Amino acid sequence: MTSRPTSIRSALLAVFMFAGALTLGAVQAGTVAPGFDSNTIPANDDGYTTSPVSLGFTANFFGADYSGLYVNNNGNVTFNAPQSTYTPSGLGSSYSGQPIIAPFFADVDTRGAGSGLTSYGTGMYAGHDAFGVTWPAVGYYGSHVDKLNTFQLILVDRSDSGTGNFDFYFNYDQIQWETGDASGGSGGLGGISAAVGYNAGQGKAAGADAVLPGSLISGALLDGGPESLVAGTNNNVPGQFMFQVRNGSVVTPPTGVPEPGPLGMLAFGLLAAGWLVRRHRQA
DSSP: OOOOHHHHHHHHHHHHHHHHHHHEEEEEEEOOOSEEEEEEEESSOOOOOOEEEEEEEEHHHHHHHEEEEEETTTTTTSSSOOOOOOOOOOOOOTOOOOEEEEEEOBBBBBOOOTOOEEEEEEEEEEEEEEEEEEEEEETTTTTTEEEEEEEEEEEEGGGGGTOOOOEEEEEEEEEEOOOOOGGBBBBBSSSSSSEEEEEEEEOOOOEEEEOOTTSSSSSTTTTTSSTTTOOOOOSSTTTTTEEETTTTTTSOOOOOOOOOOOOHHHHHHHHHHHHHHHHHHHH
């Protein structure tokens, strides 16, 4: 028969292995969700959907109601018209374009052999109806595939909390390049680097925009960079930025209790180990 000390050692080892596995998974797991790929934009440079695609719900984005949007190959979606602009600009208060949500506004080029194709479609996410766009292992201008980026935008219907309410998520699995050749880059780096954020469009009130730190800064958003998108988060999920839109305005950081991160998982393991030790001593 196995002795009690051996049993407690085995139990403790199992707890620490469990906590370690959860911690490692939380650090390494990608956030780009499967699906949202029922439609694909053919291999292109600076392309877009020529007509608005349906969200499947209505989104109130800073006072304007939208039931559809345009998917642009260059890492963004727009609401009033498609956009072929390939060199990113700041998405802050000085932005003069149309309403835009941009998980990675840069010169995506999917013509190179080995590049993925921009896809989009409807599905379910976080328990609600959703519309998503995925840029899966896409290259950069001109037709380069030596470095590839995988990222995603998901808009989630939250009309359960109010008419027109929605959430949107920026999800990142890999960011290896930041610039196309025509934006002053070399080998996907330098020049005018990618911008990440959103803007309600020209003429909107102050505060109807946001730019993630590291935008337009060479090297900042890349894997391993000081503002790495894959490592960064605003809701305790590495590689994910989540924004709630309520009554037309973006609320960030999101409300609610965040999921436990790696340190929380480790703490859980330590607490469980302590409980087992106490049980053993009381026996």
